[in-house]
Amino acid sequence: MILALDIGGSFIKAAWSSAPGSLAPLGRVATPSRSLDAFIAALAELAAAAPARPKALAISLTGVVDRDSGRLTCANIPALHQTILAPALEAALGLPALIANDADCFALAEAAEGAGRGRHVVFGVILGSGVGGGLVSGGRLVNSAGGFAGEWGHGAFLPAVAGDPPVLIPAFECGCGREGCLNTVGGARGLEALHRHLHGKEADSHAILSAWEAADVAAGRTVDIYSDLVARLLALAINITGAEIAPVGGGLANSEKLLSNIDRKTKPGVLGVSHRPLVVRAQCGPDAGLIGAAALGWSEGAYERNSAGSVRG
């Protein structure tokens, strides 16, 4: 039995998983964001409210655990930033604690119960305000020990020219400290930056996509170049990882037309592509963090196996 937690900057959502694929909500509490002691106390209270003593905590949060030091980078919750969280929770609560990035939990959720169900290698893609991702192979996170696997949005590798007719793509500064990352053009803020660069006009991502769907020429040019850039690097990521499917979440995934445009442009760059869907809308919705956290708990061995090899809580 696993206590799954989706920890956001404002709220902690909790759920109880008595077996892989089963999830019962336990409600939510405000995130104590300034004090580690208060944060641990909140988790202890949630664990005490569970119907039985959990065998493990499995946590989704916005942050990355350093593979070598175990230290957490978590910008939106100051109480957790730069802590070595899993051992602190284990010592305080007497339970194993598993922690993964929210994009990684999204990928785990889609692999276990979403669009990637039944596929061996699933590359979960986030097209939100920026670009994120997570990689699952055989039901397990590739970076379950921490680190940045699946972060295809960073690295200075954006093509310098794109579009038909071609236009120079500036190496915009990225939040990671590099220039020319896909993250600078691949999320909603990037779509807006591209539109500003191409047309000198301010518009939010929703307005750009609506105008494109209404056959506006300028928005069409922006979305065409946007889709080319995303598709080029997504095809590369899929070729490197061998992903069989790339479920997409985040705000931009609400546009089915945008996803099918990206899918159409990605497939020619993918080796051995079949006629199966490749770039698809994610299916787990707002509970992906909890579903993924529970999947993290089960996939990383927070359970016992009986002599027949089946899983029991």
Ligand SMILES: [Zn+2]
């Ligand atoms: Zn970057």
